[in-house]
Amino acid sequence: MIGITPLLTWRYTPFTLTPMTEAVGSTSLVRLENVNKHFGTLHVLKDIDLDIARGEVVVAIGPSGAGKSTLCRVINRLETIDSGTITFDGKSLAVEGRALAQLRSEVGMVFQSFNLFAHKTILENVTLGPIRVRKIARDQAEKRGMELLERVGIASQAQKYPAQLSGGQQQRVAIARALAMDPKMILFDEPTSALDPEMVQEVLDVMISLARDGMTMLVVTHEMGFARRAANRVVFMADGAVVEQNTPDEFFTNPGTDRARDFLSKILTH
Amino acid sequence: MGALVEEFPVILGAFWLTIRLTLASAVAALVLGTVLAAMRVSPFGVLRGVATAYVNTLRNTPLTLVIVFCGLGLGLVLDVSFSESLSTNYLWLSIIGLSAYTAAFVCEAIRSGINTVPVGQAEAARALGLTFTQNLRFIVLPQAFRAIIAPLGSLLIALTKNTTVAAAIGVAEASLTMKSLFERHQDSVVAIFFGFALAFLVLTLPTGLFFGWLSRRLKVVR
Numbered sequence: 026m027i028g029i030t031p032l033l034t035w036r037y038t039p040f041t042l043t044p045m046t047e048a049v050g051s052t053s054l055v056r057l058e059n060v061n062k063h064f065g066t067l068h069v070l071k072d073i074d075l076d077i078a079r080g081e082v083v084v085a086i087g088p089s090g091a092g093k094s095t096l097c098r099v100i101n102r103l104e105t106i107d108s109g110t111i112t113f114d115g116k117s118l119a120v121e122g123r124a125l126a127q128l129r130s131e132v133g134m135v136f137q138s139f140n141l142f143a144h145k146t147i148l149e150n151v152t153l154g155p156i157r158v159r160k161i162a163r164d165q166a167e168k169r170g171m172e173l174l175e176r177v178g179i180a181s182q183a184q185k186y187p188a189q190l191s192g193g194q195q196q197r198v199a200i201a202r203a204l205a206m207d208p209k210m211i212l213f214d215e216p217t218s219a220l221d222p223e224m225v226q227e228v229l230d231v232m233i234s235l236a237r238d239g240m241t242m243l244v245v246t247h248e249m250g251f252a253r254r255a256a257n258r259v260v261f262m263a264d265g266a267v268v269e270q271n272t273p274d275e276f277f278t279n280p281g282t283d284r285a286r287d288f289l290s291k292i293l294t295h
Numbered sequence: 296m297g298a299l300v301e302e303f304p305v306i307l308g309a310f311w312l313t314i315r316l317t318l319a320s321a322v323a324a325l326v327l328g329t330v331l332a333a334m335r336v337s338p339f340g341v342l343r344g345v346a347t348a349y350v351n352t353l354r355n356t357p358l359t360l361v362i363v364f365c366g367l368g369l370g371l372v373l374d375v376s377f378s379e380s381l382s383t384n385y386l387w388l389s390i391i392g393l394s395a396y397t398a399a400f401v402c403e404a405i406r407s408g409i410n411t412v413p414v415g416q417a418e419a420a421r422a423l424g425l426t427f428t429q430n431l432r433f434i435v436l437p438q439a440f441r442a443i444i445a446p447l448g449s450l451l452i453a454l455t456k457n458t459t460v461a462a463a464i465g466v467a468e469a470s471l472t473m474k475s476l477f478e479r480h481q482d483s484v485v486a487i488f489f490g491f492a493l494a495f496l497v498l499t500l501p502t503g504l505f506f507g508w509l510s511r512r513l514k515v516v517r
Contacts, residue, residue: 103418103421122426123426126421126425127424130423131424132422133422134419134422136415136418136419138415140413140415140418142419142420144441144515154425157425157429157433158429188517189516199419202423206423
């Protein structure tokens, strides 16, 4: 492995799209130190060190099997880790029970396969978390839910069920569902990979507007256009390790490692 | 035929008892079976072990033994009493036996229903911050139940017929009543037999049809 950047000392230089509410890079929201994870004999995360600052948009890219999705899933402990530490908002990740549920309620997650609750209407999908986890009154949660559906452009479908919506619409609902919890951060695990090509942009547009509003985001994606437009930092992973990270401009025009050059040449030449 | 008309109030009373036995046992079995299923998918090894042992024991014991155990073991030896009246007491004891037995099957039906719910549904609920019990209650079980309505209907039909085993401890439900009517009207045994068989069909056929309709209506579209 060539030239792994020392991550803990690495700081992103502000690269503002629009004025943000909080200064990017001021304090770290998520910190992974020495994180290791195995699936059986497969070493999926190798000594991962990663800091994500408040308001920062980090895009994780790399070949399949690189551990990008696992990286995303260990942050809200949908996957456990074998060694190392993960801190979120200054607190170490709880192991089980209510403290863990509390942490998860502060970290939104958007899945590749949407995972909208199939037996609930669109509005119920968006209000379930606020009502059951945050204990917000139903009418208040519904009012806020409709605002969020308005924001992602699905308000007219509020009474339908997930199966009645297109993939792009479902994914936008999933984003609204995450936003309804007022999360400190949202994890996106390949949010556009299961979509028909013509629906990718509508989801990316919502994500770009979130990034502009200063939401902290970790996005696993193959959408290089999104990385260029909205990311503050690109993290390139291969074989379970972070190989290289840089600003999108630097990374795409002047990758520092052979592995990254090789990957980019395969995806950007056509 | 004359015997059937003559004894109609008795027969009606016996079937009314069968219906009460069925409904009470069904509700209790559904509650107990749901608790057992929740235990079997819980993150705690002890709970999983207890529920698994329960299911394996009750599912593999003949119902007659379960009912007789409730009548003799609980009723006579341990002196469990619900009522001054002996017949009411045995009615309750047979409800315990029927529901304890049926709960094992309900548990397994629910568990197979849980397996039909895509893992992403529970993951999304966990990611929202729902606890294990909230996840089961609001996301997993509602979808699991919709998937197993038809098999639950079959269990209800089986339970309806299984109530006849309560005769073993003297509960005067339909089959025991039929036996005593045989003795009183030895010239119309065949008519009485077909009358009772028909009455059971009247109970069970609509149950099957209703549950089939319900399962189509409540199916979760993915």
